[in-house]
Amino acid sequence: MLLLTCPHCGIAAEETEFNPGGEAHLKRHGPGASDEDFEGYLFLRHNVKGPVLERWRHSYGCGKWFLAARDSVTLQVYGTYPASLAHPSDEVGDSVRAAHPNWRTQI
Amino acid sequence: MSRPSAPPPGPFRLASGGRLIDRAYSTGFRFNRRHLRGFKGDTLASALLGSGVALVGRSFKYHRPRGILASGVEEPNALLGLGQGGRFEPNQRATTTALMPGMVTESQNAWPSLDSDVGAINAPLWRFFPAGFYYKTFIHPRAAWLNVFEPVIRRAAGLGRAPKQADPDRYEQAYGFAETVVVGGGIAGLSAARDAAREGGRVLVLEQTPHWGGRTPVDHAGGEARVGALLDELRGMENVTLRRNTQATGLYDHGYLLARESLADHDPKADLPRQRLWRIRAGRVIVATGAHERPIAFAGNDVPGVMLASAVRDYIVNWAVAPGRRIAVVTSNDDAYRTALAALDAGLEVAAVIDARPVADGRLPQAVRARGVEVLTGTGIAGVRGGKLISGVDLCAQDGAGKVTGRLDCDCVAMSGGWSPVVHLWSHCGGRLLWDEPGGFFRPEPSRPPTGPDGAPNVAVVGAADGDLAVAALTGAEVEAPSAQVWLMPAQATRKARFKMWLDYQNDVKVSDVVVAAQEGFVSVEHAKRYTTLGMATDQGKTSNVNGLAVLSEALAQPVAATGTTTFRPPYTPLTFGAIAAEAKGAIFQPLRRTPMHAWHEARGAAWEPVGLWRRPYTYPQGGETHTDAINREILAVRGGVGMLDASTLGKILVTGPDAGRFLDMVYTGMMSSLPVGKCRYGLMCNDNGFLIDDGVVVRLAEDQWLCHTTTGGAERIHGHMEDWLQCEWFDWKVYTANLTEQYAQIAVVGPKARDLLEALGGMDVSAEALPFMTFADGELGGHPVRLYRISFSGELSFELATPAGRGLALWEALMAAGKPFGVTPYGTEAMHVLRAEKGFIMIGDETDGTVIPQDLNLHWAISKKKADFIGKRAQERSFMASPDRWRLVGLESLDGRMLPDGVYAVAEGVNANGQRNVQGRVTSTYASPTLGRPIAMGLVAHGPERMGEILEFPVKGADSVRARIVDPVFYDKEGTRANG
Amino acid sequence: MAEMTALARVTRVEGLGMVTIRADLDRAGDAIAGASGLPLPGRVGIVAEGDRALGWMSPDELLLMLPHAELADALTDLREALRGEASLVADVSDMRCVFDLTGEDADQVLAKLSPTDLEMFPPGALRRTRLAQVPAAFWRIPGGFRLIAFRSVEVYLRELLETAAAPGTWLDPR
Known part of the structure; x- marks a missing residue:
């Protein structure tokens, strides 16, 4: 069972205090979007083996959504950052690249 | 051997010794109705052996007689049924069960009795039960599997029977935290704990047995003192917790360790939880779980009396029990010679040591020879004589095919095929293993450890679990040569011998x-x-x-x-369901959410409907009423007079801020920013897939404040949905939400006399002029602060009153009192459902199922065409969503007066690719309407609204199809005048 | 054997007024502190003075607790202080149930129900977490803890706490 640190309240809590929210940094496509763009937004996911960027909500705590860079193989948590960031913070990115030097975000 | 002078407890009890038993306390117990005795400190296994019980069960497939093999958790045979009634528990290892006074135990898998088991007929037939037997045999004919093979096999195979009564014991869980958790209280674990404690941080040591020290006190001279010194040091350290009787059962991701602590196992008189499941988060785990001795594969190695060598000396040293009077040791290593020495020290006879190795001249073999015991090197066992008990073994050359070279009389064989490190916990969470060729075992691969949340290794292994079998640095033992790898005895064993x-x-x-x-x-x-x-x-x-x-x-x-090796999976030893469920049973099986008026409903005999975790009154049967009678009475009372519904469970989400209107325009399909202050509007919410997820009345409280009502089941979900969009997509919008669902009790007062009732209570102008349909007002009714909404989910004149939850019951009672002259009737959720269905109102979860869009429900009027965007808009433009062929909402009128079953499908012409009838619609709601005196139903039908008057056929199970006509879903008061009062 | 007593006492607390305050705390913190009469708590903290307490619930949410008699004035003061500021001030006095859990072994009772490391939980900290199956929050008070949870689960929570506090069920090693 994972241990995650909420970047909003700083509490390291167990997985049962969070709710998962799927892949992070999806770009929403609304009315006027092409079928391809909308399909990508609604249905297509990266499902990476290795570092993934994903959404979590601290549902039993402060209620805030945040994003995590986590390794889907080793389960290492490279870092967490607020959901309002468009990219992982430099610190989180550096932490991922320390383990995966050629890593580039899925965004 | 000399017989013990005092017969009880048990003829095989030695006259002296036994470091773990207290001879001052003798205790009685029962095994298969035999009355036996043991000592305090005995395990069930040591008490049985001490009483001369060698045969304890029958094997899984062949019903072979089986005895005790081991002395610890690795015991595969001595699985007993313990206790009686609700406390009966199958498959309990006799070797790890403490003997309790009056304990009742029984053997398993034997019928009619252990000594004459009918199933043992399988044994002579064992040639016909090869690997994959079931897979191969029972393929055809299929019917025979169900009717013949399965019942017979179920009777014959398997382990203990499941208990039939509820478990009366209590269990609990607890969360633990430590920077270091050491699993295993042997000398390696205790030493590692001391080292860790000196470095700082909390250190928790878990030991599965009641005793510290592991094998050291039995196997090594001065071992007890070494363990004692370590314990003294650890007990003096502030940051160390030593916990006995606690079995680590599984190690999971990020240092999450489950451990079962036995508090009052098989001791109901203790009035304590029987077990406690610890949910431990460990910064790092040190695995010091020791090693398990391996049997040797020789013919007849399962006959009762054939035991692991270490177990034989454990029973002698720890419990003063003689597993046999004349013991033969068979081994591939030096360690087993300790058993010969322990037997000799206890005054028992050692028939010989049969050593598969060509040479055995280590310190221990020499010591045994010096005591006058014959060591037969290069020798193996060709076969075991005896069925339920050993009478002797046939000897052969280890490197041959099994030609018998001699015979040894004995009543116990102590075997050792070497040791395997206990690597389960390391493996549970991803640690890799390597084959240690010199040692002949798998041990942890140091370069492939489990890792923690930071990616660093978080599990270490020490002592025998790491392959350091003698832990010489701590025990003072001499390092012994590794065990020879003797996988078959003899090495060229015949096919016939391998069957045994x-x-x-x-x-x-x-x-x-x-x-x-x-x-x-x-x-x-x-x-x-x-x-x-x-x-x-x-x-x-x-x-x-x-x-x-x-x-x-x-x-x-x-x-x-x-x-390679298979994967070790948790749990290491079985966990009871009780420990997993812990406190979650009976009244607190799950949280039951109660409204402020719950006790009132309960006192009026309400039947309950679970809605999420809420309990809502389903109906209030009176006297001898059936539920149907009660529901019909409630519906007619509402239509004809006035009824009251506890609507407190409806979600109430406050949305405020300068951008709140803009936000709600995105969240709802309709326009909410244009809603005037003081007014109410029905709204629909979709997800970005376009599907309808919730509905409810939105109220504009002030210029920058809206209150959004959700369905009962939707409050938390919809609040979370709003926060998701606010935090992750529109985080720069100035909007705040608060889920105020539980702040208010809400009461619906419904029916033609609703206004009369409120006027009787007095305090607010509730006239149609002052409070038109779809408006609200704040005020006091009968002295109670209320927010009064004029909204209707029944088609009747209807008000909903919100008041602070703490005043809900008082307001409810005041309304009931004021309503008495009008015959006010409390009604439940089922009446509410029928009332709404009579009006063709949809219900989330009935008319919707996660694949339905508002357009399917003819709710186009609640979807704004002016808005550039709302959540779900783009999806609803997809070709499949916009297709005219989608199933759409209609009413359904049964032709012969029978009710349509819920969920049934209307068939169409032809068949699909699977040969099933094509379908063209299904029933989503169906009720008997007392208002109309006939059944009503709604359903989704292909091109439905364009097919009014057509007849559909709904096949039903076990009866003729129900034929129904497509009609308008509004069955009652089509003009909608009743809501105006 | 000595008579076994419960690990802790469970007492329902009545008569508290509660106000939820949501705003940008960096911008509006001073105004809220002024109106509530308490200094702003730090992240995951709670400040208590006299019979008032102000708890940090999330980066943009505070919970003010005070005697019910002072509630109406506090609501007015807060709304006045936050006029012109994007914010939410709501009376939530009836939304929650409040329990005090007191006694030497109150920590052990919570340790059975919440995945919280209580040895690392000092006075002045507020923890939002779960107690068995329900969301709850708690903080230390003299002699134990104060707990809040949703009103609808009050019966569940009381029975849960009393079960966990059952006599003789200490967590100390035996």
């Missing part, structure tokens, strides 16, 4: 089975395991794993390292 060599006692898997699996192509170790069942079930291969892998490797003519 057991690898996995618990699952009745023999050498021949593994060889067959290999021959049939099950060359992957994981496949061979499942085909043969080797290493499965409750013992997870503790004694069988390595022997089985070695045999498989020999059959495949490859090194063990190339075969």
Whole structure:
């Protein structure tokens, strides 16, 4: 069972205090979007083996959504950052690249 | 051997010794109705052996007589049923069960009795139960499986029976935290704990037995003192917690460790929780779980009296029990000679040491020779004499095919095929293993450890669990030569002999089975395991794993390292359901959410409907009323007078801020920013897939404040949905939300006399002029602060009153009192459902199922065409969503007066690709309407609204199809005048 | 054997007024502190003075607790202080149930129900977490803890706490 640190309240809590929210940094496509763009937004996911960027909500705590860079193989948590960031913070990115030097975000 | 002078407790009890028993306390227990005695400190196994009970059960498949093999958790045979009634528990290992006064125990898998078991007929037929037997035999005919094979096999195979009564014991859980958790209280674990504690941080040591020290006090001179000194030091350290009787059962991701602490196992008089399941978060885990001794595969190695060598000396030293009067030791290593020495020290006879190795001249073999015991090197056991008890063994050359060279009389065989480190916890969470060729065992691969949340290794292994079997640095023992790898005895054993060599006692898997699996192509170790069942079930291969892998490797003519090992899975030892459920049973099985008026409903005999975790009154039966009668009475009372519904469970989400209107325009399909202050509007919410997820009335409280009502089940979900969009997509919008659902009690007052009732209570102008339909007002009614909404979910004149939850009951009672002259009737959720269905109002979860869009429900009027965007808009433009062929909402009128069953499908012409009838619609709601005196239904039908008057056919199970006409879904008051009062 | 007593006492607390305050705390913190009469708590903290307490619930949410008699004035003061500021001030006095859990072994009772490391939980900290199956929050008070949870689960929570506090069920090693 994972241990995650909420970047909003700083509490390291167990997985049962969070709710998962799927892949992070999806770009929403609304009315006027092409079928391809909308399909990508609604249905297509990266499902990476290795570092993934994903959404979590601290549902039993402060209620805030945040994003995590986590390794889907080793389960290492490279870092967490607020959901309002468009990219992982430099610190989180550096932490991922320390383990995966050629890593580039899925965004 | 000399017989003990005092017969009880047990003829095989030695006159002196026994470091773990207290002879001052003798205690009685029952085994298969026999009355036996043991001492305080005994395990059930030591008490049985001390009483001369060698036969304790029958094997899984062949019903072979089985005795006690081991002295700890690795025991595969001595699984007993313990206790009676609700406390009966099957499959309990006698070796790890403390003897309790008056304990009632029984053997398993034997019928009609242990001594004359009918199922043992399987035993002479064992040639016909090869690996994969079930898979091969019971394929055809299929019917025979259900009617013939399965009932017979279920009777014959399997372990203990499940208890039939509720477990009266209590269980609990607790969360633990420590920077270091040491699993195993042997000398390696205690020493590692001391080192860790000196470095700082909290150190928690878990020991599965009631005793510290592991094997050291039995195996090593001065061991007890060494353990004692370590314990003294640890007990003096502030940051160390020592916890006995606590079995670590599984290690999971990020240092999450489950451990079961026994508080009052099999001791109901203690008035304590029986077990406590610890949910521990460990910064790092030090695995000091020792090693398990391995059996040797020789013919007849499962006859009662054949035991692990270490277990034999444990019973002698720890419990002063003689497993036999004349013991033969058979071994591939020096360690087993300790058993010969312990037996001699206790005054028992050692028939000989049978050593498979050509040479045995280490310190221990020499010590045994010096005591006058014959050591037969290069020798093996060709066979065991005896059925339910051993009378002797036939000897042979180890490197031959089993030609008998001699015979040894004995009543116990102490065998040792070497030791396997206990690597389960390391493996549970991803640690890799390597085959240690010199040692002949799998041990942790140091470069492939489990890792924690920071990516760093978080598990270490010490002592015997790491392959350092003698832990010489701590025990003071001399380092011994590694065990020889003796996987078959004799090495060239015949096919016939292999049919009698057991690898996995618990699952009745023999050498021949593994060889067959290999021959049939099950060359992957994981496949061979499942085909043969080797290493499965409750013992997870503790004694069988390595022997089985070695045999498989020999059959495949490859090194063990190339075969690899199967995955060890948690739990290490079985967990009771009780410990997993813990406090969550009975009244607190799950949180039951109660409205402020719950007790009132309860006192009026309400039948309950669970809605999420809420309990809502379903109906209030009076006198001898059936539910149907009660529901009909409630509906007619509402239509004809006035009724009251507890609507407190409806979600109430406050949305405020300068951008709140803009936000709600995105969240709802309709326009909410244009809603005037003081007004209410029905709204629909979709997800970005376009599907309808919730509905409810939105109220504009002030210029920058809206209150959004949700369905009962939707409050938390919809609040979370709003926060998701606010935090993750529109985080720069100035909007705040608060889920105020539980702040308010809400009461619906419904029916033509609703206004009269409120006027009787007095305090607010509730006239149609002052409070028109779809408006609200704040004020006081009968002295109660209320927010009064004029909204209707029944088509009747209707008000909903919100008041602070703490005043809800008082307001409810005041309304009931004021309503008495009007015959006010409390009604439940079922009446509410029928009332709404009579009006053709949809219900989330009935008319919707996660694939329905508002357009399917003819709710176009609630979807704004002016808005550039809302959540779900783009999806609803997709071709499939916009298709005219989608099923759409209609009313359905049964032609013959029968009710349409819920969920039934209307059939169409032709068949689909699977040969099933095509369908063209289904029923979403169906009720008997007392208002109309006939059944009503709604459904989704292809092109439905364009097909008014057409007849559809709905096949139903076990009866003629119901034919129904497509009609307008509004069955009652089509003009909608009643809501105006 | 000595008479076994419960690990802790469970007492329902009545008569508290509660106000939820949501705003940008960096911008509006001073105004809220002024109106509530308490200094702003730090992240995951709670400040208590006299019979008032102000708890940090999330980066943009505070919970003010005070005697019910002072509630109406506090609501007015807060709304006045936050006029012109994007914010939410709501009376939530009836939304929650409040329990005090007191006694030497109150920590052990919570340790059975919440995945919280209580040895690392000092006075002045507020923890939002779960107690068995329900969301809850708690902080230390003299002699134990104060707990809040949703009103609808009050019966569940009381029975849960009393079960966990059952006599003789200490967590100390035996």
